[in-house]
Amino acid sequence: MKTSKQEYEQMVKKASPPSPTLKNCAWAFLVGGAICTVGQLLKTAYMDLGLDADAASAGVSVTIILVTAICTGFGWFDKLAKHAGAGTLVPISGFANAMVSPAIEFKTEGVVLGLCAKLFSIAGPVLVFGITASVVYGVILYIVNMI
Amino acid sequence: MIKRTGKRTLLFQNGVYMRAAAAVAGKKEGEGPLKSWFDKIFEDEYMREDSFEKAESMLQKEALQLALKKGHLSHDHLQYCFAGDLLNQCIGSSFGVRDLGVPFLGLYGACSTMALSLGIASVFVEGGAAETAAAVTSSHFCSSERQFRFPLEYGSQRTPTAQWTVTAAGAVIVSSHKAPVKVASYTAGEIVDFGVKDANNMGAAMAPAAASTLLHYFEDTGQSPSDFDCIFTGDLGAVGTSLLYELLAREGVDLSKNHRDCGLMIFERKRQDVHAGGSGCGCIGSVLSGYIFKNLEAGKLRRVLCCGTGALLSTVSTGQGESIPSVAHCVELTREENI
Structure with missing residues (x-):
């Protein structure tokens, strides 16, 4: 063919519509903000019920994880996430969805090698980076405290 | 007798005929523009099975059984079954036809599998290796x-x-017995890789393969797009289709006047929210077995090219940063006079 790979690369760039970044950002801002606002309301409510700040924060996380898991199970979460993008991914709802969705999907391959083995197929990197970051943070804090 | 013309186009001179065809589809496809062309629409995505893989096998089984029924045939009449799908080790096909008791030849051409399997089945029939x-x-x-x-x-x-x-x-179902729709030729494609790495832009990856196979067909046979009622491509979608037009225009071939892409036909893109269009083996598979075959049978189409396009990637190759090699296979279908 007369078209070179380099020319074709340019043609592909021209022909491929870009993701609607502005719209995606607006959705992420609104949905992510709404989830965090609900989280704050829950925290205040839990503290009013007598929990201390740490316990109330944990309660908020547990509540959002539970709600996300239920919504994932009923097939609602992905419908919101399709629009919200980072808005549902960044709060702990994204993590809960990343755990529950493979659990539902791979249960057909058995409990041990299907459900349990593939439970972390998406959330695995989050855990690796999360734990690594916390270790690094801990070491830095230890050194700073020594000084 | 099979006659090779040009570099790679095989002409079937004795006659290979499409005795029957059947297309089955899921709920979303059944709500699309081609809903009236499917023989059966499944409302349940599991097809009453307990996994999606089993459901896919059920799709193949249903399609084949319906085609046999429409052709007034039973499994015993089949000498060979050529089948393929997208799943690892082609389990959609092997589990779908395992109860058939017919020699099975599994094929992998990704989304080009319909044109590939139809082409090879036609070679077997024309060559005398199979009657049906x-x-x-x-x-x-x-x-x-x-x-x-x-x-x-x-x-x-x-x-x-x-x-x-x-x-x-x-x-x-192809056979040597005369029927209204004939498989006139088969052009196998080469693997074409123009360096597209984005697995979310398969239309762009496959367009050069479609262009290559169509150009070879036109060169081998001396035909041009205007000699056909329609030229169908498999699943290039909106992006791939515009790139195919541009690639061919640079070669002096204008395809835009009588071309349709099955990936753009099967869904209403905006309403059904399918972004650039449909894809998958079942895309051209069901459109060819439904819309195209029935229109040929009714004489509304008289001569068409069906160019199935496949992206030969895997999750491993994508993970390793490889580009997407693609292939396109082309079958020519004609409506015979006075049958």
């Missing part, structure tokens, strides 16, 4: 999603260039 043979293929949105992308319920965003894997299957 079947070409079957399928794809299922849910089984493909979990193999190639994410679990179904995982909340992710698709890019505008992404395509929607069609849940459908197509089965064609």
Whole structure:
């Protein structure tokens, strides 16, 4: 063919519509903000019920994880996430969805090698980076405290 | 007798005929523009099975059984069954036709499998190796999603260039006995890789392969697009189709006047939210076995080219940063006079 790979690369760039970044950002801002606002309301409510700040924060996380898991199970979460993008991914709802969705999907391959083995197929990197970051943070804090 | 013309086009001179064909589809496809052309529409994505893979096998089984029924044939009449799909080790096909008791030849041409299997089945019939043979293929949105992308319920965003894997299957029975629709030629394609790495832009990856095979066909036979009622491509979608036009225009071939892409026909893109269009083996598989075959049979189409396009990638090759090699196979179908 007369078209070179380099020319074709340019043609592909021209022909491929870009993701609607502005719209995606607006959705992420609104949905992510709404989830965090609900989280704050829950925290205040839990503290009013007598929990201390740490316990109330944990309660908020547990509540959002539970709600996300239920919504994932009923097939609602992905419908919101399709629009919200980072808005549902960044709060702990994204993590809960990343755990529950493979659990539902791979249960057909058995409990041990299907459900349990593939439970972390998406959330695995989050855990690796999360734990690594916390270790690094801990070491830095230890050194700073020594000084 | 098979006659090779030019570099790679095989002409079937004795006559290979499409005795019957059947197309079955899922709910979303059944709500699309081609709904009236499917022989059966499944409302349940599991097809009453307990996994998506089994559901896909059921699609193939149903399509083949329906095609046999429409051709007033039974399994015993088939000498060979050529089938393929997108799942690892082609389990959609092997489990779909395992109870058939017919010699099975599994094929992998990704989304080009319908044209590939129909082409090879025709070679067998024309060459005298078979009197009657079947070409079957399928794809299922849910089984493909979990193999190639994410679990179904995982909340992710698709890019505008992404395509929607069609849940459908197509089965064609070819035979040496005269019938209205004839398989006139088969052009096998070479692997073409123009360096596209984005697995969410398969139309762009496959367009050069479609262009290559069509150009070879036109060169081999001396025909041009205007000699056909329509030239169908498999699943290039909106992006791939515009790139195909541009690639061919640079070669002096204008395809835009009588071309249709099955990936753009099977869904109404905006309403059904499928971004760049449909894809998957079942896309051209079901459109060829339904819309195209029935229109040829009715004489509304008299001469068409069906160019199936396949992206030969895997999750491993994508993970390792490889580009996407693609292939396109082309079958020419004609409406015989006075049959």
